[in-house]
């Protein structure tokens with residue numbers, strides 16, 4: 001039976017703002033399937049975003065949704081999670097939102113290992129503002145603010161997340177949608193800060209300026225470029241050029257989760273106080 | 281009788297927050313406000329509340345808004361440079377109507393300025409710091425006891441009007457120790473946000489049909505709705521059209537300006553027969569009071585108008601005052617900011633004289649007294 005997306009979409013809020021050929025819709029549907037698979041109670045989900053095309057996603061879904069300021073979604077999300085640690089807090093962010101203006105919040109959320117799932121929609125460009133280069137734009141690529149080709153070195157988002165202390169790091173693509181479902185499921189189930197970098201295509205402001213004749217070409221590029229991490233690791237070094245790993249790239253269980261540690265402290269203080277009261 | 285304590289202004293602020301039911305603090309250390317954070321770091325874990333030292337003031341402001349949306353009464357405290365960093369997200373809370381309290385313990389200077397000295401030069405930033413037209417409530421206590429009660433009032437106003445409230449006091453009263461009484465619970469009123477009573481399917485988070493302050497649902501209570509910093513319709517979803525944007529922005533302003541009777545608070549000291557008035561708040565208000573006492577001893581009819589609410593500005597009161605006195609003296613720890621408001625409301629009906637100081641020291645009663653004698 002076909003999956004019923006409507007049950008999670010807010011009545012009257014479609015059509016969405018995304019361009020024809022934008023892959024964000026694919027990820028959007030993946031997220032809804034995941035929520036269904038995990039049987040999450042939608043009253044218990046807060047979906048938080050920053051600013052950008054990706055960050056418009058929360059408006060369409062029937063959860064508690066919060067569309068914040070550019071780059072700051074993780075600050076808001078951290079506040080929500082600390083106030084209500086038993087709820088599911090998910091963040092949707094663009095590559096610019098998460099790693100340029102929000103880079104500081106991103107690394108610190110990773111460091112705290114707070115139980116939030118961050119989905120970074122990496123389309124290698126600032127889509128919403130019309131195609132300026134971002135911290136993930138590949139060298140040489142054309143952007144409106146790199147009219148002679150990008151000279152600004154890029155971040156590797158999974159490496160950044162891992163280095164900063166995230167306990168679950170994965171990469172999926174809009175092309176490999178079924179695999180993406182599994183990654184997001186695992187990310188949400190993981191206790192701690194989980195990051196899923198999701199490779200996306202922005203045909204409007206990136207693809208057509210960078211020799212991709214159509215959105216399909218960008219999807220085919222994903223198909224050719226990304227290999228399951230196990231397969232990628234088996235490649236001899238000379239064959240890794242132009243290839244990138246996807247799947248779960250890093251996972252560490254059992255690390256202290258921030259809210260658990262904090263509220264553990266609260267419990268300890270409570271017991272001490274009760275203990276002192278009994279001694280009196 | 282409540283509890284008698286010897287407290288610093290910053291500590292009294294934190295005590296006031298707890299009294300008002302604050303269970304969430306997000307901050308980033310900065311002199312001269314840090315003691316508020318340190319106090320909350322000690323106390324919030326003891327009562328099961330959440331304390332967060334974030335990576336910067338931007339994140340701290342964001343966390344506070346998130347905490348409030350999830351149902352907590354939330355506080356942040358900062359000074360000068362940190363207050364600048366908070367501005368964008370403060371505007372977000374104003375437009376999305378999420379209650380929270382922001383303390384700005386004012387120091388001197390633009391930039392790093394005078395971290396350990398008092399200032400009153402953020403007072404226009406309190407009003408205009410974030411971009412766009414927006415409602416602002418800002419309270420200006422001058423005594424440690426007052427910092428306590430005004431912090432309680434700040435939370436109450438914030439919850440009642442669904443808007444951020446700023447408390448701005450200077451380094452001197454923030455760090456000064458005075459005897460205060462912390463009233464027993466129940467003595468001071470504590471206001472909580474009005475929640476919706478309709479079924480979730482009918483909930484409109486920005487419904488203005490029954491009044492200017494729509495009931496607010498917290499996240500996770502069954503009322504799933506959308507919050508965005510884009511101008512939005514009654515259902516919370518982005519609107520890019522006339523006339524909604526215009527009418528909704530007017531409502532936001534009206535929430536505050538239309539309730540000035542409830543929000544504006546001030547002290548009048550020896551004003552009834554005064555010929556010379558002093559308009560001063562915070563530490564300058566304290567010096568002004570001493571100056572009035574000294575002037576009265578010399579037979580000079582001086583009086584003090586001391587606002588405890590600086591925004592919305594006590595326009596009617598200053599206008600009325602300007603009709604009765606020869607001059608209004610405005611001492612402030614800036615190169616002249618709030619004097620523009622006093623001047624605007626006086627409409628040339630009386631003389632307006634500023635006393636400005638930005639060298640890290642307070643304006644002394646002697647300085648004010650000399651000015652009183654000059655203009656009397």
Ligand SMILES: Cc1ncc(C[n+]2csc(CCOP(=O)(O)OP(=O)(O)O)c2C)c(N)n1
Pocket residue numbers: 051052053054055070093094095096097098121123125126127128129134
């Ligand atoms: C403080 C601030 N600076 C700049 C902007 C303008 N702006 C809006 S979206 C955006 C970039 C978005 O790029 P990305 O995060 O990659 O998201 P995408 O649109 O590609 O999904 C920028 C610079 C803003 N809204 N706020």
Ligand code: SF4
Pocket residue numbers: 017018019021022023024053054123127128201202203204205
């Ligand atoms: S501009 Fe790019 S990222 Fe934005 S909706 Fe269009 S295709 Fe998608």
Ligand SMILES: [Mg+2]
Pocket residue numbers: 052094095096121122123124125126127134
């Ligand atoms: Mg992007």
